[in-house]
Amino acid sequence: MREAFHDQLDAIFTDLAEICGQVEVAVHQATESLLTGDASIAEAVISADAVIDANRERVEDNAFALLSLQQPVAGDLRTVVSALRMVSELERMGDLSVHVAKIARLRVPNIAVPDSVLGTIVKMAEVAEDMVRRVKSIISRRDVEAAIELGRDDEVMDQLRRRSFAELLSDDWNHGVEAAVDIALLGRYYERIADHAVSVANRVVFVVTGEQPQRG
Template structure:
């Protein structure tokens, strides 16, 4: 029975890693749609979210089956409960990419962002994709030290988020109120995407060590 349990748990972890990878790809496509005013790319991100919802449902059923049929204890129980949390994080990451794509679609055929703001979002997109890939990798390896490095990438995202607001508050801002609202919302979507990736790292540390690090201290593990 324990062999079957661990095989099923490994399969569930594989599902989570795949979901995380898809979220990263979605944010990459959404960023392209945003920067290039690409309606087709935006629509593809939005439509593909239904697949992520289906994957979430399948993963949740697999996790609940492990709880109901295998009665895990100790470390195994931590792994299953953490998986349930991670399922929600990965689906939310994908949903945040959808939000970016929807703003790009709303403003089409016009570009949503310009100049230095556009450069900032290009870098935020790059970081978001990297965080998605890193989170996918730590789900596959279960390495708490590797998981801790997610916080470092998130710090760079936070720096860019603050930079966005400095641009919005600058007296030289001349793109109007609608663009300012779009910029503030988009920045929040990217920042929250990064936060969810870091939360996945925290859960991996918890599975491996039995201790859930404080949100601001994950990089010490």
């Protein structure tokens, strides 16, 4: 019984890592569509989101089945409930990638990001994608050290967000209101992807250690 339980739990975490891989692709392609103005890539992100949603439902069904049939308590119970929360956050990260892709699509054949702020937005996108990639490995390996490390890097995203605001609110900004609004929202979406990545990593720490991560 216990062994069957842990096999099924492992299968759920394998599914979570797989969904995280799909989110990684979504973030990558959303950024690609944003930087190239390629509508077909934006469309690919938007339509692939249904796969993430379907996988979320499967994980939820499996987690409920595990709760109902195996009646876990204490640490095992918290692990299954944590998995339910992780899958909600991963799905949300997929939705945020769709929001990025929709801004890209809205500006086709132009590119939503003006040159003067391109460096900052590219960096934000890279940080977000890198965090999602690391979360996938953190889930697969239940890697507490890497999870704690990820939380520390969240500060980089905050700095980039502040830099993007400084750029679009400077006197040199001559790309108008529409581009400024796009940048502000894109910054918000990448920041939220990073927030969710940290939150998923924190849940892995909690699942393994039974405690919230402490960062020195």
